Amino acid sequence: xxxxxxxxxxxxxxxxxxxxxxxxxxxxxxxxxxxxxxxxxxxxxxxxxxxxxxxxxxxxxxxxxxxxxxxxxxxxxxxxxxxxxxxxxxxxxxxxxxxxxxxxxxxxxxxxxxxxxxxxxxxxxxxxxxxxxxxxxxxxxxxxxxxxxxxxxxxxxxxxxxxxxxxxxxxxxxxxxxxxxxxxxxxxxxxxxxxxxxxxxxxxxxxxxxxxxxxxxxxxxxxxxxxxxxxxxxxxxxxxxxxxxxxxxxxxxxxxxxxxxxxxxxxxxx
Amino acid sequence: xxxxxxxxxxxxxxxxxxxxxxxxxxxxxxxxxxxxxxxxxxxxxxxxxxxxxxxxxxxxxxxxxxxxxxxxxxxxxxxxxxxxxxxxxxxxxxxxxxxxxxxxxxxxxxxxxxxxxxxxxxxxxxxxxxxxxxxxxxxxxxxxxxxxxxxxxxxxxxxxxxxxxxxxxxxxxxxxxxxxxxxxxxxxxxxxxxxxxxxxxxxxxxxxxxxxxxxxxxxxxxxxxxxxxxxxxxxxxxxxxxxxxxxxxxxxxxxxxxxxxxxxxxxxxx
Numbered sequence: 389x390x391x392x393x394x395x396x397x398x399x400x401x402x403x404x405x406x407x408x409x410x411x412x413x414x415x416x417x418x419x420x421x422x423x424x425x426x427x428x429x430x431x432x433x434x435x436x437x438x439x440x441x442x443x444x445x446x447x448x449x450x451x452x453x454x455x456x457x458x459x460x461x462x463x464x465x466x467x468x469x470x471x472x473x474x475x476x477x478x479x480x481x482x483x484x485x486x487x488x489x490x491x492x493x494x495x496x497x498x499x500x501x502x503x504x505x506x507x508x509x510x511x512x513x514x515x516x517x518x519x520x521x522x523x524x525x526x527x528x529x530x531x532x533x534x535x536x537x538x539x540x541x542x543x544x545x546x547x548x549x550x551x552x553x554x555x556x557x558x559x560x561x562x563x564x565x566x567x568x569x570x571x572x573x574x575x576x577x578x579x580x581x582x583x584x585x586x587x588x589x590x591x592x593x594x595x596x597x598x599x600x601x602x603x604x605x606x607x608x609x610x611x612x613x614x615x616x617x618x619x620x621x622x623x624x625x626x627x628x629x630x631x632x633x634x635x636x637x638x639x640x641x642x643x644x645x646x647x648x649x650x651x652x653x654x655x656x657x658x
Numbered sequence: 659x660x661x662x663x664x665x666x667x668x669x670x671x672x673x674x675x676x677x678x679x680x681x682x683x684x685x686x687x688x689x690x691x692x693x694x695x696x697x698x699x700x701x702x703x704x705x706x707x708x709x710x711x712x713x714x715x716x717x718x719x720x721x722x723x724x725x726x727x728x729x730x731x732x733x734x735x736x737x738x739x740x741x742x743x744x745x746x747x748x749x750x751x752x753x754x755x756x757x758x759x760x761x762x763x764x765x766x767x768x769x770x771x772x773x774x775x776x777x778x779x780x781x782x783x784x785x786x787x788x789x790x791x792x793x794x795x796x797x798x799x800x801x802x803x804x805x806x807x808x809x810x811x812x813x814x815x816x817x818x819x820x821x822x823x824x825x826x827x828x829x830x831x832x833x834x835x836x837x838x839x840x841x842x843x844x845x846x847x848x849x850x851x852x853x854x855x856x857x858x859x860x861x862x863x864x865x866x867x868x869x870x871x872x873x874x875x876x877x878x879x880x881x882x883x884x885x886x887x888x889x890x891x892x893x894x895x896x897x898x899x900x901x902x903x904x905x906x907x908x909x910x911x912x913x914x915x916x917x918x919x920x921x922x923x924x925x926x927x928x
Contacts, residue, residue, distance in 0.1 A: 390750065397747040397754055404761050404806055408768065411776050422779040469675040476672025480665055488676060495683040497855075498910060499862040502903045505896055506689035507682075529678035553659055559667045584767040590866045609771045610778070610870065624772035631767050639760055 408628070415625035422621075438619035448605065448612060448623060455604035455627075458520055459586040465528035466582045471575070474537020475567070479549055489538075492531040500591045511596055518598050526596075527586055533578060540574035541567075573641045580638045584631055690907075693900035709901035719902060727909070729793065730861040733800045737857055740801060741808035746838050748813045755813065762806030773799070774870040781871075792872065799867050804860050808853045815849025816842045854917050862910055 414421045419432025443449065477489060507526070508517070516522030552566035568575070593603050600608070605627055612620055694710065697703035713719050744762075748755040765773075781795035819842050827837050843850065 393747055394751050394754065397744075397751055397758070400744060400747070401754075401758050401761050404765060404802065407773050407776055407802060408764070411772060414776070420779065422776065426780055426782065469678065472671045473675030473679075476668050476676070480668035480672060482665075482669055491684060492676075492679065495679060495687075497859050497914060498687070498907060499865070501865070502690055502907050503683060503686035505693065505899050505903065506686035509689070509896075510686065525678075526682050529675065529682040531679050531683065534675055534679075553661065553664055556659060558659070559664065559671070580767070584769075588769040588771070590770065590870065594869075606769055606771045610775060620775050624775045628768055628772045631769065635764065635767060 411621055411628070412625050414621040417621070420620070438622045442619040442622045442626065445612065445619070448608075450601070451603065451605040451608045452627070454520070454602060455587060455606060458524055458589075458604055459583060461521075461524045462527045462586040463579060463582055465524065466530065466533050466586075467575070467579060469528060470533025470537050470578055470582070473534030474541050477534060477538040478541035492535060495531045496535065504591070504595050507592075508595060517596060518602065520597070520602055522596055523589070523592050526592055527589065530582075530585070532585065533582055536578050536581060537571075537574070540571055540578070543574075544570060573638075576638045576641045580634050583634055587631055687907075690900050690903045693897055694904040696897060705897075709897045710905065713898050713901040713905060716898075719905075723905070723909070726862075726906075729796070730864065733797050733864070734854070734857045734861050736797065737801050737805045737808060738854060741805045741812055741853060744805065744809035745812035745816055746835075748809065749816050749838065749842065750834065752817075759810060762810055764806070765803045766807050770803075770867055770870055773802075774867065777871060795871055796864070796868060799871070800860075800864060803867075804857060808857055811849055811853040811856060812846065815846030815852075818847060819845045851917055851920055854920075855914060858910075858913055858917065862906070 410422070415438075416434055416436065417432045418435045418438055421432055424431045477485065477492075482488075511517040511522050516525070548566065548570075552562045556562045556565070587606065589604060589606055593607055597603050605623075609623055609627060610620075612623060695704060695706060697705050748758065777795055777799055781791060781798075816838075823841060823845070824837060827841050832841070
C-alpha cells in the first residue's frame with residue numbers, strides 16, 4: 389500500500405513538471421508541435437532555426453528589454469525598501485504598529501481592480517501615466533516585500549538583536565555586521581519573489597501603459613502567436629529562463645521549504 | 659546604543675516603505691470608495707448607493723459576480739481538496755517530500771505568459787470556445803499553479819504534529835486516513851485556514867490568467883467581474899467601475915471574514 393501511494397505522489401509531482409517540460413521540448417521544434425499533436429496539422433521538424441528567428445525579431449527583443457529594465461529597477465527599489473520595512477515591523481516598538489500590519493495585509497489581499505481606476509487618475513494627474521517609472525514605483529511599494537522580511541527577521545530571536553544593540557554605535561553598522569550576513573538566504577528569497585512578481589506583471593502595464601512599445605514581454609509574448617515562424621514556445625522558454633536560474637541559485641542558499649518561510653516552530657508575537 | 663534611539667531610527671526607516679505603500683495602495687482604495695459614492699468625477703454630486711444599485715442590476719455585472727463566486731469558489735474547493743490529498747501523500751513519504759518542495763513551488767514563479775502559450779494550444783482557447791472547454795482550461799491552470807504552494811503550506815503544519823501523539827493514535831488502532839483527518843489536520847495550527855486564505859487571494863486575481871488565455875472575449879462561463887469593469891472603464895463611466903470595485907472588495911472581505919471565523923472555531927473542529 390505504501391508503495392502505491394509513493395507512486396501516486398511521484399506521478400502527481402511529474403504532472404507539476406509536465407507543462408514546463410512540454411514547453412521546453414516544444415521550443416526545439418521549428419513550428420507549432422503542440423498544434424500538430426492536438427489538431428493534426430503538418431508536423432514541424434526539430435531544429436534551432438526558430439531561435440535564430442526569435443533573436444532576429446527586434447520587436448520581441450525590445451519587449452524583453454522592457455521587462456529586464458523594469459524588473460531590474462523594481463528590484464533595486466523594492467529590496468532595500470522591503471528590508472527597511474521588515475526591520476521596522478519586526479524590531480520597533482510603536483503604538484499603532486499592529487494596525488499598520490493589518491493594513492499591509494489588507495493591501496496584499498485585494499485584487500488590482502479595486503485600485504486600478506484611482507491609480508489611473510492619480511498617474512494622469514502626476515504625469516506618471518504611460519511612463520515605465522510609474523509601474524516601477526507601484527511595484528516597489530508592494531507590501532509583499534516588507535511582510536516577507538518581517539517573517540524572516542522575526543525568525544531570529546530578540547536576544548540577538550539586543551546583543552547587537554549593545555555592541556554597536558549605529559544602525560548601519562548593525563545592519564552590516566549582524567543583520568545582512570545572517571539573513572542572506574532570506575534576502576535571496578525576497579529577491580526571488582520580487583523578481584518573479586515583477587517578471588510576471590500583466591495588469592498594471594495593461595492599464596497604466598497605453599504605449600505598446602513601453603510594455604514588458606509578459607504582456608506581449610503571446611502576440612507573436614500570429615506571426616508565422618513557430619518561435620512562440622522558444623520565446624516563452626527563453627522568457628522562463630531567468631526565473632529558473634534565480635530559483636536554482638536561491639535553492640542552493642536556502643532549502644525549498646524555507647522559500648515561503650513557513651516554520652511552525654516559531655510563535656510570531658508582533 | 660540606547661533602545662529608544664534605535665526605536666526612533668527604526669521608525670524613521672519604516673516611514674519610507676509604509677508611506678509609499680499608503681500612497682500607492684491605501685489612498686487609491688479610499689478614492690475608489692469615494693468615487694463609488696459620487697455621481698461622476700466632474701460633477702462630484704453625492705448619490706450614495708445609487709451607483710451600487712445600478713451596477714447590481716446590470717446583467718453583465720451579475721454574470722461576472724456569479725461566475726466569480728461559483729467558478730472561483732469551485733476552483734478554490736477543488737484546489738484545496740487536491741492540496742489536501744497531496745499533503746497527505748507528502749506526510750506519508752517525508753523523504754520524497756523533502757525533494758518535492760522544489761517542484762511544488764515552481765509553478766507559482768513561472769511567468770503566466772509562458773505557460774499560457776502551452777495552455778492556449780492544448781485547450782484551444784483562442785478560437786473555438788465552448789463553456790466546458792473554457793472552464794476546464796481555467797480550472798486546470800489554477801490548480802496547476804496554486805495547489806503546489808497550498809500543499810506546502812498544509813504540509814508545514816501537518817509536519818509539526820508531535821510524534822508522540824501520532825504514536826499514541828497508532829497504538830489505539832487508528833489507521834492512516836483517520837489519523838490524518840482527526841489528529842494531524844486539527845493540530846496543524848491553523849495552516850488549513852492559511853492555505854484557504856492564500857487560495858482566495860489568488861482566486862480574485864484569476865482575471866490575469868483568464869485575460870491571457872481568452873484575450874478580451876471570454877465565453878459566458880468565464881466572464882468575470884473584471885471584464886465588466888474593463889467594459890465600463892472604456893466607456894469612461896468611472897463611478898460604475900468604482901461601484902463594481904467596491905462590490906468586489908465587499909465580497910472579498912466577506913469571504914476572508916468567513917475564513918477567519920473558521921479560525922476561531924479552530925480548536926473545536928479544525
